[in-house]
Amino acid sequence: MDIAIIGSGYVGLVTGACFADVRHSVICVDNDQRKIENLQNGVIPLYEPGLEEVVHRNVSANRLRFTTSTAEGVDESQIVFIAVPTPPQPDGSVDLTYIEKVAREISEVLKEYRVIVDKSTVPVKTGEKVADTIRRYAKGSVEFDVVSNPEFLREGCAVADLMNPDRIVIGSNSDRALSLMKKVYEPFMAPIMVTDMNSAELIKHAANSFLALKISYINAMSAICEASGADVERVADGIGADKRIGRSFLNAGLGYGGSCFPKDVAAFVAISDELGVPFTLLKEVQRINQNQMDRFIKKIKDTLWVLKDKRIAVWGLTFKPDTDDVRNSVAIDLVAQLLREGAIVRAYDPKGADKVAEYNLCEGVVLAKSALEAVEDAEALVLANEWNEFQSVDFVQVRKKMHTPLLFDGRNLFDPVTMKELGFIYHGIGRALAR
Ligand code: UGA
Numbered sequence: 001m002d003i004a005i006i007g008s009g010y011v012g013l014v015t016g017a018c019f020a021d022v023r024h025s026v027i028c029v030d031n032d033q034r035k036i037e038n039l040q041n042g043v044i045p046l047y048e049p050g051l052e053e054v055v056h057r058n059v060s061a062n063r064l065r066f067t068t069s070t071a072e073g074v075d076e077s078q079i080v081f082i083a084v085p086t087p088p089q090p091d092g093s094v095d096l097t098y099i100e101k102v103a104r105e106i107s108e109v110l111k112e113y114r115v116i117v118d119k120s121t122v123p124v125k126t127g128e129k130v131a132d133t134i135r136r137y138a139k140g141s142v143e144f145d146v147v148s149n150p151e152f153l154r155e156g157c158a159v160a161d162l163m164n165p166d167r168i169v170i171g172s173n174s175d176r177a178l179s180l181m182k183k184v185y186e187p188f189m190a191p192i193m194v195t196d197m198n199s200a201e202l203i204k205h206a207a208n209s210f211l212a213l214k215i216s217y218i219n220a221m222s223a224i225c226e227a228s229g230a231d232v233e234r235v236a237d238g239i240g241a242d243k244r245i246g247r248s249f250l251n252a253g254l255g256y257g258g259s260c261f262p263k264d265v266a267a268f269v270a271i272s273d274e275l276g277v278p279f280t281l282l283k284e285v286q287r288i289n290q291n292q293m294d295r296f297i298k299k300i301k302d303t304l305w306v307l308k309d310k311r312i313a314v315w316g317l318t319f320k321p322d323t324d325d326v327r328n329s330v331a332i333d334l335v336a337q338l339l340r341e342g343a344i345v346r347a348y349d350p351k352g353a354d355k356v357a358e359y360n361l362c363e364g365v366v367l368a369k370s371a372l373e374a375v376e377d378a379e380a381l382v383l384a385n386e387w388n389e390f391q392s393v394d395f396v397q398v399r400k401k402m403h404t405p406l407l408f409d410g411r412n413l414f415d416p417v418t419m420k421e422l423g424f425i426y427h428g429i430g431r432a433l434a435r
């Protein structure tokens with residue numbers, strides 16, 4: 001199939017590269033000239049395991065190319081995916097300016113039948129508005145179909161998620177569009193679920209907010225575990241073994257962050273309000289998420305008392321492991337709060353430091369070059385995300401380097417008993433052992 005992807009950000013680029021990898025011919029479009037020039041020169045604007053290799057392989061095979069021209073993309077493709085950002089507005093609702101602009105741009109260059117696919121995460125009924133917009137601005141009567149096809153990629157394993165999806169959701173009632181969409185996804189050999197457009201759009205917000213709810217559920221449980229002397233990891237294992245519940249996304253921690261869950265839960269709250277059926281359960285999900293960080297900071301303060309001038313090492317800055325994405329990272333919030341209290345923070349992250357420096361996040365933080373450098377003379381070590389690398393650090397060395405062996409494990413990455421044996425005073429999330 002000949003495919004155009006408008007928007008070469010995280011979703012657009014991964015989707016385009018993986019489509020090319022299953023032998024489709026793909027044009028990735030973006031209005032950021034520098035980004036496109038970089039991509040044309042083989043420079044990938046983000047870190048995602050496996051992505052660089054897939055892009056290079058398919059560029060070399062002439063199946064993947066990059067342009068700033070929407071007209072070129074629309075002219076040379078049967079299907080046009082829209083994968084532009086849908087950022088949050090101050091009230092939590094979604095800013096659809098980019099979607100609307102792309103819809104108008106497509107309408108101006110549309111000459112013959114195309115399937116226009118909404119890949120960005122959008123409020124229910126957006127597809128209908130995209131179709132209205134294209135119809136209104138199109139020059140003359142030209143045939144097209146709008147389809148909703150939400151993505152379910154997780155940063156850090158996006159290539160693997162795209163190549164081996166649990167399901168493909170296609171929202172459309174046009175047989176013509178559906179048969180083309182099925183050809184796009186045939187090579188992935190995954191179950192295809194066909195729905196109407198509104199249901200497909202809702203599936204995305206419902207999936208992300210349900211996963212956020214699972215995380216808040218276990219985080220609220222961690223507070224109960226702390227109050228009752230139970231261990232949240234054992235509780236999560238116990239309930240997660242029930243297939244109806246499942247163990248994934250039951251990892252207690254500092255709360256969910258990133259560019260999706262906080263934004264999508266807020267958007268779903270706003271959408272439900274707008275529809276006149278307020279989804280108040282999700283407001284509680286948000287409250288628990290915020291509370292989780294507050295409880296963790298309190299735990300640090302209860303032990304260290306005054307944070308001013310305390311030397312604190314933080315491991316992890318990205319919003320999760322295996323990415324360099326620091327947007328809405330709870331690790332960054334944590335560092336910012338420690339700095340506000342006057343602590344001297346030395347932080348290390350395997351991939352996130354460059355972006356922290358580039359965007360000047362956490363002004364005043366010292367960025368260490370290694371996990372061991374970060375803990376030099378530290379009065380406490382705080383683990384903010386769970387990169388694999390942290391598990392293989394030599395904790396005998398860590399213990400020797402630190403001034404005081406206090407360990408606050410914000411992701412329950414380490415075994416409390418082992419840490420106690422190594423001489424650490426261990427504080428996890430919802431864990432009674434060794435507390
Ligand atoms: C999420 C969804 O998992 C994807 O399915 C979806 O496509 C994507 O949003 C999106 O809408 O684009 P992502 O934000 O990349 O993916 O990362 P997740 O692995 O879902 O993690 C989100 C946050 O939840 C992270 O801060 C992570 O640390 C936290 N988390 C996750 C927990 O605190 N506990 C868990 O058990 C799992």
